[in-house]
Amino acid sequence: MIKSILVPVRGDGMVATVLAHAAELAKTHEAQVNVVHCRAQPKDLMPQGIPLNDFARKVMIEQASELANRQEDHLRGILHRLAREFGLSENAAAEGMATCTFLEEQGRMADVVKHAGRLTDLIVLPKPQRERNLGQSSLKAALYGAGRPVLICPAQLQPDETFAQHVAVGWNGSLPASRAVASSLDIVHKAKRVSILTGGKVQSHGPEVDALVAYYAFRGVAADVAPFEGKDPANGLLDTCKDIGASLLIIGAYSHSHETEMLFGGNTERIIDRTEMPILMAH
Numbered sequence: 001m002i003k004s005i006l007v008p009v010r011g012d013g014m015v016a017t018v019l020a021h022a023a024e025l026a027k028t029h030e031a032q033v034n035v036v037h038c039r040a041q042p043k044d045l046m047p048q049g050i051p052l053n054d055f056a057r058k059v060m061i062e063q064a065s066e067l068a069n070r071q072e073d074h075l076r077g078i079l080h081r082l083a084r085e086f087g088l089s090e091n092a093a094a095e096g097m098a099t100c101t102f103l104e105e106q107g108r109m110a111d112v113v114k115h116a117g118r119l120t121d122l123i124v125l126p127k128p129q130r131e132r133n134l135g136q137s138s139l140k141a142a143l144y145g146a147g148r149p150v151l152i153c154p155a156q157l158q159p160d161e162t163f164a165q166h167v168a169v170g171w172n173g174s175l176p177a178s179r180a181v182a183s184s185l186d187i188v189h190k191a192k193r194v195s196i197l198t199g200g201k202v203q204s205h206g207p208e209v210d211a212l213v214a215y216y217a218f219r220g221v222a223a224d225v226a227p228f229e230g231k232d233p234a235n236g237l238l239d240t241c242k243d244i245g246a247s248l249l250i251i252g253a254y255s256h257s258h259e260t261e262m263l264f265g266g267n268t269e270r271i272i273d274r275t276e277m278p279i280l281m282a283h
Contacts (some may be wrong), residue, residue, distance in 0.1 A: 002186045004027040006112050006120040006148075008036045008138065009079070011071055014126035016082055017153045021278060022124040023086035024153070024159045026098035028190055029081075033088060035079055036116050038109040039068055051211040065149045076102060110141035117146030124151045128272065139272075143253050149282040150253075154275060163278070167191040168226070168246035171198050172207020172236050176252025180282040181212065184250045185219065187280065196224040197240050199230025234270035241277060251276070253283040 007022045009015045022033045052060065079102055083090060105112045117123050123142040132188035142150045167188055171177055186213030188194055194216065198209045207215075209225055216223045226244055228236035242248050254268045271279065 002121045003031045004120045004122075005031050005033045005210075006035055006036065006117055006123045008038055008109055008116070010038045010109055010118065011075055013154075014155065015075070015078060017155060017157060018126050019079070019082050020238045021151060021153045021159050023083075023088050023098060023100075023217045024163050025124075026100075027087060029186060029247070030096060031098060031121070032092065033098065034120065035083075035100060035102050036112060036114075037072060037075055037102070037104045038112045039072060039104050039106050040110070040199070042110055058093055072104060075114075075191070095211070095269060099156060101141055110137040110145070113138050113141040114145035118144055119149050120146075120148060123148050124153065127152050127154045127275065129155070130273065139140070143281060143283045147283070149180070149248075149280055152275070152279045156277070157276070159278070161241055162247045164248045165191055166193040166195070166244070166248075168195045168197050168237075168241045168244065168249045169212075169223070170233075170249065170251040171196050171209055171212050172200075172233075172252075173202030173208065173251055174254075176254055176283050177208075178252070179251050180252040180280070181215070183282040184280055187248070187250075188216070188221055189219070193247060194221055195226045196223050197226050197228060197237055197249075199233050199236055200235065228268065234274060235268045236275055239276075246277070248257070248278050248280060250280045253281040 002025065005022045005026055009018065011107065025031065026033045053167055057250050083100045090100055092099050092101055105116065113123065122144065125139055125142060126135055128139055129134065138182050139150060142148060151158065169181060196209055198214055201206055213223050226240055228240040230236060237249065251271065
């Protein structure tokens with residue numbers, strides 16, 4: 001059941017994209033969107049490698065705090081405007097409608113995601129920007145640190161009435177894929193069409209695609225099967241989504257190192273890099 005959606009934000013220009021997608025899901029599921037502004041601590045804004053006396057350090061910390069306060073006020077104004085624009089009520093006690101709350105937490109975004117994400121149903125994040133070294137740590141923190149499903153939103157993409165109406169589910173019989181299926185049942189139930197994408201092979205001991213069709217059918221979901229060429233799973237999944245007109249892709253997230261949270265699996269990373277559509281991932 002999706003009742004709590006976490007949207008961690010910072011001043012990176014991606015607020016409208018992630019909040020718009022979260023709002024659409026919140027309205028569908030009558031959920032609450034919890035927007036958390038990840039505010040940098042003053043000490044993290046200090047220049048590195050430059051020796052400072054106590055007076056200079058105090059002045060710079062005060063200036064950094066003042067700047068952070070102005071940024072917080074500006075961002076909060078934007079968030080209130082967007083909440084109204086996207087149809088979210090700021091009355092947390094309102095029943096039968098999507099609501100929104102605003103919080104501020106100090107610290108690195110990845111740390112805030114780990115802390116705030118463990119008691120939420122879904123985390124919504126912007127697509128990482130590898131060229132700017134933005135977002136990868138937060139995504140890994142959400143998947144491996146908080147252990148929650150994550151909706152990844154491409155830059156500047158605004159959801160329309162088709163969002164999550166035709167859902168594509170990538171299936172290879174693996175444990176991450178099965179967790180993605182279980183984590184997304186509420187979303188799948190609300191969709192008008194569900195397509196299972198398969199490259200023809202499943203992992204050892206993994207259920208075949210017919211078993212997933214039966215799994216959905218037992219839960220009242222009619223799913224069709226869309227096979228694709230399995231030589232390049234990343235492009236195969238994304239190209240097939242485009243060919244069949246899917247508006248949301250659900251896949252399992254793979255990693256080379258779960259313990260260190262350092263590396264995604266190759267196909268997972270390529271899908272994230274190349275996607276132009278929203279992706280829901282679970283590990």
